[in-house]
Amino acid sequence: MRFFFQLHFLKSFGPCRNGRHSSQILAGISVLLMTAWSQPFYGATAKKPAGTSGKTVKTEATSGLQPTPQPLPAMQTPAVRAITHGDREVPMIALTFDDAPHPQYVPRLLALFRAEDVRATFFLVGEQLKLFPDVARAIVADGHEIGNHSLSHKNAVRASAASVEEEIVGMQRLVKELLGVKPAVYRPPFGNVSAEVKRICERENLAIVTWDVDTNDWRSGTTREMIVRNVLDTATSGSIVLFHATHLKTVEAVADLIPILRFRKLQMVTLSDLLAAKSARPAKPRLAPHQAGPVTLQLWDTPANNKPPAAAPAPVAPSTHSIQMPVLPLP
Numbered sequence: 001m002r003f004f005f006q007l008h009f010l011k012s013f014g015p016c017r018n019g020r021h022s023s024q025i026l027a028g029i030s031v032l033l034m035t036a037w038s039q040p041f042y043g044a045t046a047k048k049p050a051g052t053s054g055k056t057v058k059t060e061a062t063s064g065l066q067p068t069p070q071p072l073p074a075m076q077t078p079a080v081r082a083i084t085h086g087d088r089e090v091p092m093i094a095l096t097f098d099d100a101p102h103p104q105y106v107p108r109l110l111a112l113f114r115a116e117d118v119r120a121t122f123f124l125v126g127e128q129l130k131l132f133p134d135v136a137r138a139i140v141a142d143g144h145e146i147g148n149h150s151l152s153h154k155n156a157v158r159a160s161a162a163s164v165e166e167e168i169v170g171m172q173r174l175v176k177e178l179l180g181v182k183p184a185v186y187r188p189p190f191g192n193v194s195a196e197v198k199r200i201c202e203r204e205n206l207a208i209v210t211w212d213v214d215t216n217d218w219r220s221g222t223t224r225e226m227i228v229r230n231v232l233d234t235a236t237s238g239s240i241v242l243f244h245a246t247h248l249k250t251v252e253a254v255a256d257l258i259p260i261l262r263f264r265k266l267q268m269v270t271l272s273d274l275l276a277a278k279s280a281r282p283a284k285p286r287l288a289p290h291q292a293g294p295v296t297l298q299l300w301d302t303p304a305n306n307k308p309p310a311a312a313p314a315p316v317a318p319s320t321h322s323i324q325m326p327v328l329p330l331p
Contacts, residue, residue, distance in 0.1 A: 086238035089279035101135035126151035227253035
């Protein structure tokens with residue numbers, strides 16, 4: 001309809017003085033033809049998909065909307081729980097030292113522990129162990145525990161499965177070869193645990209252990225006094241304390257902490273001893289369930305005026321009133 005009206009409107013101009021149509025009018029007709037051909041007629045709707053109701057369906061072509069892209073599913077690391085502390089009822093605490101062996105500070109720690117009769121746990125890194133195997137052998141000779149802290153301190157969450165395998169299992173082989181012991185505890189670098197770490201440690205019979213007390217001794221701004229305060233403010237029975245065997249301030253802070261922890265009646269032991277210790281508190285007795293049936297509660301009569309009698313009264317016989325209460329068996 002619109003096209004024919006527009007064409008009739010142009011014809012009303014009539015011929016030019018020379019009897020011929022104007023070239024401008026012809027050009028306008030061409031434009032109108034192209035416009036009418038490319039645009040839908042009024043009232044035209046999109047074809048309804050099969051199975052839809054009688055309502056008009058607006059498609060993306062007629063509405064001008066583009067389909068919204070769906071977000072890709074996020075990569076999520078499965079939640080794997082590590083051991084962070086021992087039994088809270090056992091008066092023990094574990095002092096643990098990462099990134100050992102260090103040629104300067106580990107010997108100082110060992111001399112301190114010999115003088116104070118303290119046992120600790122040192123988590124070794126393979127690269128350090130290859131450089132200073134004699135320091136690591138001194139740790140074993142003094143009766144301290146050796147832990148696996150990976151070959152090169154890689155972040156297990158960001159590493160490939162093959163890399164994680166080599167970091168853990170390769171470190172187990174290296175410790176066995178150089179020290180003759182097999183670690184029973186593994187501390188992941190940065191405390192990051194993945195499902196792959198969990199799978200490997202279960203196969204290798206390694207306990208994944210992190211901490212519940214972070215001394216923050218690895219921070220450059222942390223002082224000796226701050227390390228001591230960080231421990232005393234948060235450590236309690238069963239705590240696992242994180243130190244790093246790479247700082248002089250750590251050695252000095254440990255020397256300050258030992259007498260205070262002893263005053264608090266906390267025994268300093270290795271990680272394996274802490275995790276193996278169980279509280280000596282007796283188990284709660286479990287009551288046997290009562291026999292099924294009602295229980296009769298007798299109500300005893302009292303004087304009506306609630307005043308003490310002048311003389312000792314005769315024993316009052318129980319009344320005939322009673323309450324029937326069902327007894328439910330204990331779970």
